[in-house]
Amino acid sequence: MKRIILYVTLIAAVFAACDPIEDRDSLSGVVSKESLQLSAKPIMVDGRNSNEVIVENNSPLLSRWISDRSQIESSYATVVFDNVGTKEVQFVGLNGNGSKVEDNLSVQIDTMTNLPADVKARLGIKYNADGSVDKTSKPYFWGNANYVDYNINVVQEVAEDGTPGNKLTLSCDAPYLCDWTFGDAKGNKNRLELFVTSLGTFTLSLDLAKADGSVIEDAYTQEVTVEELTTVPAEYKNLFGDFLADPNVSKSWRWSRSGVVWANGPYHGFTDPGAGWWQNSYENMIERQDGIMTFKYSDLSLTKEVYEGGDTSIDPVGVHTGSVELDLGSKVDGYSVGTIKLDGISIIYGVNVNGGNAVFTELALVSVTENTLILGGDNGTGETWLYKFEAVND
Numbered sequence: 264m265k266r267i268i269l270y271v272t273l274i275a276a277v278f279a280a281c282d283p284i285e286d287r288d289s290l291s292g293v294v295s296k297e298s299l300q301l302s303a304k305p306i307m308v309d310g311r312n313s314n315e316v317i318v319e320n321n322s323p324l325l326s327r328w329i330s331d332r333s334q335i336e337s338s339y340a341t342v343v344f345d346n347v348g349t350k351e352v353q354f355v356g357l358n359g360n361g362s363k364v365e366d367n368l369s370v371q372i373d374t375m376t377n378l379p380a381d382v383k384a385r386l387g388i389k390y391n392a393d394g395s396v397d398k399t400s401k402p403y404f405w406g407n408a409n410y411v412d413y414n415i416n417v418v419q420e421v422a423e424d425g426t427p428g429n430k431l432t433l434s435c436d437a438p439y440l441c442d443w444t445f446g447d448a449k450g451n452k453n454r455l456e457l458f459v460t461s462l463g464t465f466t467l468s469l470d471l472a473k474a475d476g477s478v479i480e481d482a483y484t485q486e487v488t489v490e491e492l493t494t495v496p497a498e499y500k501n502l503f504g505d506f507l508a509d510p511n512v513s514k515s516w517r518w519s520r521s522g523v524v525w526a527n528g529p530y531h532g533f534t535d536p537g538a539g540w541w542q543n544s545y546e547n548m549i550e551r552q553d554g555i556m557t558f559k560y561s562d563l564s565l566t567k568e569v570y571e572g573g574d575t576s577i578d579p580v581g582v583h584t585g586s587v588e589l590d591l592g593s594k595v596d597g598y599s600v601g602t603i604k605l606d607g608i609s610i611i612y613g614v615n616v617n618g619g620n621a622v623f624t625e626l627a628l629v630s631v632t633e634n635t636l637i638l639g640g641d642n643g644t645g646e647t648w649l650y651k652f653e654a655v656n657d
Contacts, residue, residue: 293358294322296366303352303368306341309398311373314344318352324364329353332379347372347474375405375474384595385440387453402453405438405474413437415483417467420493428493430458431467439479440472443592445487447563450592457592460495460506460560464488496591498600501631503560513559515655516636518545518611524651525612530641531598534629536649552577552612555655563587565608573612577620583608589628599627599639610650615642626650 585608
């Protein structure tokens with residue numbers, strides 16, 4: 264008898280211990296907006312509200328939380344915002360009868376600590392040997408929209424005889440995103456090098472984007488005189504031709520006639536189409552789009568001639584012209600040497616085939632030599648498309 268009483272006592276204790284636990288990721292009855300039990304609390308970092316917010320739903324209905332960068336279906340989650348200021352977390356709940364109930368929770372974001380990889384790269388955040396953030400790196404505190412204690416440094420390259428050259432080494436330690444312009448050259452990192460490829464006087468200007476989304480235009484300007492071309496990267500001459508020897512030169516490119524010329528693969532994870540997942544040769548591409556591209560530096564133009572026999576829904580047969588910009592300040596270590604930006608034109612078959620054939624207006628300059636050009640298009644879902652072209656030698 265004592266043994267039976269002991270078993271009953273143990274079973275009662277187990278149920279009593281489990282009683283407070285609720286399965287809130289299930290449908291149970293109908294909850295009104297007024298009855299919702301929700302909370303949203305930013306994670307504190309160095310005494311300030313970060314852009315990571317812990318959200319909780321303690322009501323018996325299915326949950327969906329939506330923020331700038333997150334859409335999570337769970338009662339308990341952490342959502343992320345892309346700007347400082349007063350933000351709202353959107354909650355959408357699903358009741359057992361299929362009805363929805365919605366509410367918004369206001370939160371105050373003071374600093375940005377969870378940053379996309381491209382923002383980290385632009386800011387130039389420093390890291391310690393153990394992988395932790397070096398908090399003496401001022402861009403780490405991105406989020407202080409009124410930060411004023413920062414330094415801008417401009418160093419102009421000079422020739423051996425002291426003649427001012429065409430390359431600038433630039434840095435800004437403000438916790439803002441930098442957009443530099445030097446003549447026709449542009450760059451968007453807080454620390455970079457920019458150069459022009461002609462002589463004369465050029466305007467250097469800097470725009471600063473704050474973490475609250477506002478922009479300080481022309482936060483810094485300076486006139487820079489260039490008297491000697493001390494730097495001309497090989498990428499420019501390889502892509503456009505030797506414009507220093509002939510200012511009107513142009514250079515044409517077509518699909519490579521050997522090997523793999525178009526392939527997808529992991530995001531920024533390969534540098535040759537031959538290492539991709541779905542590989543295509545020139546023969547595979549003729550029915551998609553074939554043609555020739557001509558780059559000209561003197562007017563920064565790209566002219567594309569589309570041949571017959573391809574997919575005319577992408578581009579009609581004929582000649583198309585637009586503008587091109589080469590930005591070597593936006594390179595990705597281990598993947599690319601810069602970015603090609605296009606306006607009014609695309610490269611040959613320069614579309615995201617997994618995204619409704621949306622045109623790539625920016626492509627990574629993965630590599631360019633005298634005879635080979637490899638470009639990369641990113642579709643925004645963790646995938647990269649690589650294009651391989653060869654120089655047309657008359």
